[in-house]
Amino acid sequence: MAYRWETPTSVWLEDETNGQFALQATDGLQHIDWQAHARGRLPDVAHLLGASLPTSCGCAAIYPEGFAFCPTCGRPLEKLFGRTRVQGDWWGAYGDQLLPRHVPHGLPVTSMALGDSLEERPAAPAIGRAELSMPVPPNAHSVFAASNYGFPEPRLLALAPVRGVLQYWDPLAQLWHVMAAESPGSELRFASSQYGWLPAMNPARGEVGVVPTEAGLVRLWINPVNESYHTEMLVSGHIASSPGLMRRRVGCLCVIEGALHLLDADAGFSSGENYECPGAPTSGWMRPIGYDNRLFWLHQQGQLAWRPGEAPRWRPWPRGWTPKLEFGGPTQSRDGRLWHIGHDGQAYSFLELGADNPQVEPIDGARLGFANLLFRRGHPVLDEPWSAEHVEDVNEDDSLVLPLLRSFNNNRSQPSGLVLRFHKYTGRAEEALAGRTIPRTTIEWIGKRNVILDDISRLARPLECVPFVYDGALWLHHPDWNAMRGWRLEELS
Known part of the structure; x- marks a missing residue:
């Protein structure tokens, strides 16, 4: 009884x-x-x-x-009833919905004022060390989300899109749990393009958000008590890209009868229509970027731009010009236009995005970064994207800086963010970002004060580094590491 x-x-x-x-x-x-x-x-x-x-x-x-x-x-x-812990949600920096409209959405840019805490540490040349450690999830190639999901306390999720595995972090037991699907049809696998999700803004208990899968767009729900999840099908079919949100309209690329179409749906997926995109490829798309009331999808073959209420426009890149998508992402000029870096077979240049007759600005070397957080070799580029670099220390000519995350702050005249610095590296940027092992790399915060957060030996595939914010700390994950490195953000906790 x-x-x-x-x-x-x-x-x-x-x-x-x-x-x-x-x-x-x-x-x-x-x-x-x-x-x-x-x-x-x-x-x-x-x-x-x-x-x-x-x-x-x-x-x-x-x-x-x-x-x-x-x-x-x-x-x-x-x-514990009535105790609600509030922290900033993290859906990958590309999912930050609190950025102002003049900052491109969909790039590694966060509205969290990370520098206010990180810059309290001793400035360079002092070398710091990570203060926190967390074991990597069982499926290390993951994207991370930290939110309350309708519960009183925030929790961290790690989703491995290629394998379709959802993992849950138990902070009290310090363990990762692999969540099981509640039904055979709850598939989370998605590998045809770069991954991105749409978070639930006012979630019901257990609601995560809208995620792309091989079977279609689904709404993801978690049950941490049972260590399980289930999905609710919203749009069935062959999804070709991650979804994007613009003016309360959801845009997503899908494949219908072997051709690419753009799905235009309302935020609740109660209605929508498809636009054909003649000539556009059916896989290999980057995450959508929202700017100037449009969504942009970039591809190795061209760009697709869409404004809600209008048909999308597919524009192949100019003949002979190849984008360098691995260098970061689009950046802005002072007049507000978006540009992307590429190579024409002879030299690097910036190409204007979203224009029928794009302007091209030649440059004298590779620039790594996005959203005005740009570096040429070891020096920042502070004016136009094609301007000469700002040299503060000539010794940094032998280093290469790869930006990972920009922290947007209206009170700062120059962008600040998290970067990797490859020391004594004189090779091409493409080689550093591919399979080459870098003997010495430092994790640095560039801002009002430059702070060296940690030192890494023999780093390979630096583009697989994933920064995220959870439980009042900035974390950095790489699939090759046994543990993730963390730095406390006292003012955010």
């Missing part, structure tokens, strides 16, 4: 023989398999649900939400 307790959000059963509580149902989560999953990680479940935990009594391992005292012995409990 079990006694039934009902709280505003959950239903619990109390075993009359031993006084233990078991969760039977809770808002937003489907079937609860309490014995199989939750009993092994009660502290995390209690924090997620806002339940209560014992402090000194041993009558039960967990208590329903709102319990302040043990009903058996009367001793006080740790009451």
